[in-house]
Amino acid sequence: MDEEIRIIDTGDGSQSLYNPFLRETYHSTHGALTESQHVFIQMGLAYLLEKEVKELSVLEVGLGTGLNALLSVLYAREHSQISLDYHTLEPFPLSDRIISELKYPAMLNYDHALKDFELIHTVAWGETTHFTDNFSFTRYIKKVENLDLDNEFNMVFYDAFAPSKQAEVWEKSVFGTVYDHMSDNGVLVTYCAKGQFKRDLSDLGFFVETLDGPPGKKEMVRATKLPLV
Numbered sequence: 001m002d003e004e005i006r007i008i009d010t011g012d013g014s015q016s017l018y019n020p021f022l023r024e025t026y027h028s029t030h031g032a033l034t035e036s037q038h039v040f041i042q043m044g045l046a047y048l049l050e051k052e053v054k055e056l057s058v059l060e061v062g063l064g065t066g067l068n069a070l071l072s073v074l075y076a077r078e079h080s081q082i083s084l085d086y087h088t089l090e091p092f093p094l095s096d097r098i099i100s101e102l103k104y105p106a107m108l109n110y111d112h113a114l115k116d117f118e119l120i121h122t123v124a125w126g127e128t129t130h131f132t133d134n135f136s137f138t139r140y141i142k143k144v145e146n147l148d149l150d151n152e153f154n155m156v157f158y159d160a161f162a163p164s165k166q167a168e169v170w171e172k173s174v175f176g177t178v179y180d181h182m183s184d185n186g187v188l189v190t191y192c193a194k195g196q197f198k199r200d201l202s203d204l205g206f207f208v209e210t211l212d213g214p215p216g217k218k219e220m221v222r223a224t225k226l227p228l229v
């Protein structure tokens, strides 16, 4: 599928990909790194740590380039007080050629960046690998519509393509399944802030916050699974 997918530069100098079939980029064209750091790391991981949650179990929808995963390993390396168990879905893995041309390890430039990035894209599908004492990683060739894991996640990175490009992954029923895979007070973060999407989340039992988006995007969403009373 990815024969035609090509690397692009985004506004903050970091790379992303363009998918010509969907006419869609993998990240904000204003800045891939800035978006990932803001939406998923700051509003997601750092928010849970502020709440004193130290055992994080993350589900990512759409591994793609592995940028969110790499930033999460780095976050775990920088916060030894947490443990992070990262699970990620990707039904359409990128080719080795594209992966090898991504410069995220050099961009992040920390000691184990290259090794971590290689592991993200080479570990066996469906098998858990421990990168560090406090970071484990499992990737699945799976669509979110077919989510059927035994885990209970307290953090969801919802990073699918936009609703205008891939409506089926923004169906309310899909978020019902995601909800069932989350613990009480678990948090979902996404760059999307569409009205119908937010109403669907509220209907399902999420407390929905509309937050400032990364530069170039007005808003994003953080949704917390409310405990049943």
Ligand SMILES: C[S@@+](CC[C@H](N)C(=O)[O-])C[C@H]1O[C@@H](n2cnc3c(N)ncnc32)[C@H](O)[C@@H]1O
Binding pocket: 025, 026, 027, 061, 062, 063, 064, 065, 066, 067, 068, 069, 089, 090, 091, 092, 093, 142, 143, 144, 145, 159, 160, 161, 162, 169
């Ligand atoms: C916006 S890109 C994700 C970017 C990724 N998190 C990154 O940092 O590169 C969306 C990703 O979702 C994947 N995807 C497409 N259909 C999907 C589905 N039904 N379930 C889960 N992921 C899907 C795409 O292949 C793509 O890698």
